Every structure is written in C-alpha cells, then in structure tokens.
Amino acid sequence: MSVPVHAADPGPGPLTLSGQGSFFVGGRDIQSDTLSTLPAYAPSGTITVDQVYVRYQIPVDPVRPPLVLIHGCCLTGKTWETTPDGRMGWDEFFVRRGFPTYVIDQAWRGRSAISPAQIEAVKMGKAEPDSLPPVFSAGREPAWAIFRFGPEYPKVFPGMQFPLEAQGEFWKQMVADWSAALPVPNPTVPGLSELAKRLKGAVLVSHSQSGIYPFQTAALDRTGIRALVAIEPAACPDPAKDDLAPYKDLPILVLFGDFVDASPRWAPRLKQCRSFVAAANAAGGRAELILLPEIGIHGNSHMLMQDKNSLDIADWLAGWIEKRAGKS
Known part of the structure; x- marks a missing residue:
C-alpha cells in the first residue's frame, strides 16, 4: 500500500530501524482454582496478570527522547498505528522524526492478559453472579458522540476531519474494556513507571481514558519521566484534592481538538483540565493547555491521531516535545 504524502509527512520511502521488538513490564502471579471449565484444561494453576505489553521501534541514531504511546477506552495500541484509511500512523511518523516509540496495550487489554477466574467461579457455582466483573463494550452509535464525529449518531460536525469513509476499519479496533473491574490506579500505571525507568528519560503520551495515567x-x-502529554484526557489531576508537587518543573501538555464546547461529555473535562494547568503553574509547574483550533488546526475529532490532518498535528507535537523535552 502506498502512503500518501502530507504536509508534515517525513516519508514515504523506506523506514530504516536500528531495532524493533516487544516485551512486557509489570505483572504479578496469581494462583486460582477457577481458571477453566473445559475438561481438557485443569481448573487449578498459576497465571500472570497486570502485565503491560510493549512494542517498540528504534530509529537509526535516535536523536530525540523515547515516546510511550498509551491508548484509551475500548481500544488497544492499534490507536497509534496505520490509520483506518491506510495512512501513516503516529508510531511510524515519530520514528521517522528520530523518536524511539513504545506502543503499549493497557493491562487487561489487547495482548496484555486478563484473568477468567471470576467468570469461571460463577460458572462453577462457587461465586454469585453479582460478583462478575463489570466488563463493557462501547457501541458505535453512542461512541459516535464520544469520539465527536458529530453531536449524535449519525450526524457529522461540519468540517470534521475523521475519515468516516473508512469507519468500518475503525469500529474493528474496538475491544471489550476491563478497566472498571480493575483497581485505581490501573495496573498500567506501575507498568509505565517501570518502563520509564528502563528508558531513562521517556515522554509519556496518553489519550482519553488513559489521560490520567x-x-x-x-x-x-x-x-x-521527561515530559507528559495528555491528549484529550478524560480527567486531569484535581487541584483541590491532589498533591501538585510531583508536577513541579515537569513539562506538561494537555491537548484538545475541535468541537469540545459542543460536547456535554468533553466540555466539563476541558474546564477541569484548565483548572489543573492553572493550579500546577501556580505551584511551580510548566504546564500548557492547547486547543488545536486556537493554533489554526481545525476540524479534529477525539481520535485526532487518526484524523485526515493527523500528521500535521504530529508535526506540531514533535516540535513541542523537541523544544520542551530536548534531545535524547
């Protein structure tokens, strides 16, 4: 498949890497007697859960800090890969710009294992049905407004940049979400800490549900941790409750797209993040909140890393990281 050339596209051309691979961070072992109800598999044994899958690509002679790309609700690390309509994803773009990239699947999502123990315990009659984990999926009709393709399904915001002609490919990315069944903070958080220490200076880039991670x-x-980038976070720290000391002198970017004020879901979150940024800076922070329309980039949905102008946004973001977080 050929990759279209965009204004901010550093390719196409061959992608040359000095390394690529995958590994896990975090995790813990649990022993259970309710792992299976199938005769061919024993119900008792030890499994590992809470681990976080990491896929990495390292450019030749990397000159910029590693980026850790963290997906949001009901999705996996696929968020950052090839767009639904076949264009270059941010994982490749940033590698081409000299950033080692580390794309994760959150704990209990994608290639990061789940535990069937609670479900099997109910099937075996060893636990009550109300003990089942609150797993959920986001249907495409309600997700339409959550992702701000339009105010409601199937209406579309004027000038909206998401490639709706390829929406079928996007809906295939959606998976069941176990986050409501997990403790707070999510097990992904200590995994990110372990990964940042291993990388010795990473920029953590989150999206939506993972925005707080x-x-x-x-x-x-x-x-x-060299810098934090929260793209359309579902929540920022609460300055009335949370200690702001950990964010002193830490470069922080909170980034939102378009149509936010038109969304009853996202407008309050933007307001809350504005309060955090103001409080963090008053406490000695280096936080910024940017709305893309205010810097001349218009029409972006919640899935701005997949929008038709996604590489223009990535180019701007690369510049912000280079300026605030420096070279590797």
Whole structure:
C-alpha cells in the first residue's frame, strides 16, 4: 500500500530501524482454582496478570527522547498505528522524526492478559453472579458522540476531519474494556513507571481514558519521566484534592481538538483540565493547555491521531516535545 504524502509527512520511502521488538513490564502471579471449565484444561494453576505489553521501534541514531504511546477506552495500541484509511500512523511518523516509540496495550487489554477466574467461579457455582466483573463494550452509535464525529449518531460536525469513509476499519479496533473491574490506579500505571525507568528519560503520551495515567505515574515516581502529554484526557489531576508537587518543573501538555464546547461529555473535562494547568503553574509547574483550533488546526475529532490532518498535528507535537523535552 502506498502512503500518501502530507504536509508534515517525513516519508514515504523506506523506514530504516536500528531495532524493533516487544516485551512486557509489570505483572504479578496469581494462583486460582477457577481458571477453566473445559475438561481438557485443569481448573487449578498459576497465571500472570497486570502485565503491560510493549512494542517498540528504534530509529537509526535516535536523536530525540523515547515516546510511550498509551491508548484509551475500548481500544488497544492499534490507536497509534496505520490509520483506518491506510495512512501513516503516529508510531511510524515519530520514528521517522528520530523518536524511539513504545506502543503499549493497557493491562487487561489487547495482548496484555486478563484473568477468567471470576467468570469461571460463577460458572462453577462457587461465586454469585453479582460478583462478575463489570466488563463493557462501547457501541458505535453512542461512541459516535464520544469520539465527536458529530453531536449524535449519525450526524457529522461540519468540517470534521475523521475519515468516516473508512469507519468500518475503525469500529474493528474496538475491544471489550476491563478497566472498571480493575483497581485505581490501573495496573498500567506501575507498568509505565517501570518502563520509564528502563528508558531513562521517556515522554509519556496518553489519550482519553488513559489521560490520567501519566500524572498518576509521576505521582508514584518521577524517575525516568521527561515530559507528559495528555491528549484529550478524560480527567486531569484535581487541584483541590491532589498533591501538585510531583508536577513541579515537569513539562506538561494537555491537548484538545475541535468541537469540545459542543460536547456535554468533553466540555466539563476541558474546564477541569484548565483548572489543573492553572493550579500546577501556580505551584511551580510548566504546564500548557492547547486547543488545536486556537493554533489554526481545525476540524479534529477525539481520535485526532487518526484524523485526515493527523500528521500535521504530529508535526506540531514533535516540535513541542523537541523544544520542551530536548534531545535524547
């Protein structure tokens, strides 16, 4: 498949890497007697859960800090890969710009394992049905407004940039979400801390549901964290409740797209993040909140890394990281 050339596209051309691969961070072992109800598989044994899958690509002679790309609700690391209509994803773009990229699947999502123990316990009659985990999926009709393709399904915001002609490919990315069944902070957070320490200076880039995770990671341990980028976060730290000391002198970017004020879901979140940025800076922080329309980039949905102008946004973001987080 040929990759269209965009204004901010550093390719096409061959992609040359010095390394690529995958590994896991975090995880813990649990022993259970309710792992299976199938005769061919024993119900008792030990499994590993809470681990976070990481796929990485490293450019030749990387000159910029590693980026950790963290997906949001009901999705996996596919968020950052090839767009639904076949264009270059941010994982490749940033590698071409000299950033090592590390794309994760959140704990209990995608290639990061789940535990069937609670479900099998109910099937075996060893637990009550109300103990089943609250797993959920986002249907495309309600997700339409959540992702701000339009105010409601199937209406479309004027000038909206998401490639709706390829929406079928996007809906295939959606998976069941176990986050409501997990503790707070999510097990992904200590995994991110371990990964940042391993990388010795990473920029944590989150999206939506995972928007709060980098902040929680910094609150857990600042070691290895060079900057935080929260793209359309579902929440920012609450300055009335949370300690802002972990964010002092840490470059932070909170980034939102378009049509936010038209969304009853996202407008309050933008307001809350504005309050956090103001409070963090008053406490000695280096936080910024940017709305793309205010810098001349218009029409972006919640899935701005997949929008038709996604590489223009990535180019702007690369410049912000280079200026605030420096070279590797």
